[in-house]
Amino acid sequence: MAFVRNQDRRQRLQDAAIEVLAGQGGRGLTHRAVDTAADVPPGTAKNYFPTRQAVLRAVAERCVELYGEVPRPVPADRETLAALMGALLADGAGPGRTRLLAYQELQAEAARLPWLADLVDGIAAADFAAFEQAQRAAGLPVTPARATAVTLALHAALPHLLARAPRTMAATGLDDPRQFARDLLDAVYGPDEPLAR
Structure with missing residues (x-):
């Protein structure tokens, strides 16, 4: 069950990162901004995605998933x-x-x-x-x-x-x-x- 919760939180962070990137552009995509958008404790995004490169990768992977869901x-x-x-x-x-x-x-x-x-x-x-x-x-x-x-x-x-x-x-x-x-x-x-x- 913990794995499911972690996956849910990871996706929540990815979706929040998409919102940040869309709203603030690449310069605004920080761990702190993602934490705020996801309404999670500070440091959560960094725990899941330790580097900015990891955040960008997570956003790209989620965009690919969402694209696949378009009917x-x-x-x-x-x-x-x-x-x-x-x-x-x-x-x-x-x-x-x-x-x-x-x-x-x-x-x-x-x-x-x-x-x-x-x-x-x-x-x-x-x-x-x-x-x-x-x-x-x-x-x-x-x-x-x-x-x-x-x-x-x-x-x-x-x-x-x-x-x-x-x-x-x-x-x-x-x-x-x-x-x-x-x-x-x-x-x-x-x-x-x-x-x-």
């Missing part, structure tokens, strides 16, 4: 795919915002820390395969270049959604994530291309 239904057609993509973008601007902000901070840290780049790379790499499969399932005439363009466009949209900059959102169409997804598919596949056979 990804298989789209039956183009409109369902657009709805799915729009919902994922809306989640990034809404309930998933803290996780995505932390992930963006991890990517910035990863630019200087190769070991961290290996951890966060798994999330992005999985997206390319998942979105290619989703485009195939929706009946689109997928090529590797088209699948990559769609995934890269979705990734590029995230910082703008997180910043919530109204003029940029309006200029890019991100103020309506579902329509943005439809427009993206139209730009990559053309509005009237026949379905793949």
Whole structure:
């Protein structure tokens, strides 16, 4: 039973570290800040994650876990795919915002820390395969270049959604994530291309 409690506390600390990283950035990610966010006695985070590198690793591992929990239904057609993509973008601007902000901070840290780049790379790499499969399932005439363009466009949209900059959102169409997804598919596949056979 003690193991379960320790695992629960470890996850609580990881979730608190995600909140700190999302809210305060990399410089604000300290053991003390994590203890405060998790509402645990001082020194608890350091006991679980002795170094800053260990805290970053714990955040990355938890982000990977949370990413794996995001539901990804298989789209039956183009409109369902657009709805799915729009919902994922809306989640990034809404309930998933803290996780995505932390992930963006991890990517910035990863630019200087190769070991961290290996951890966060798994999330992005999985997206390319998942979105290619989703485009195939929706009946689109997928090529590797088209699948990559769609995934890269979705990734590029995230910082703008997180910043919530109204003029940029309006200029890019991100103020309506579902329509943005439809427009993206139209730009990559053309509005009237026949379905793949």
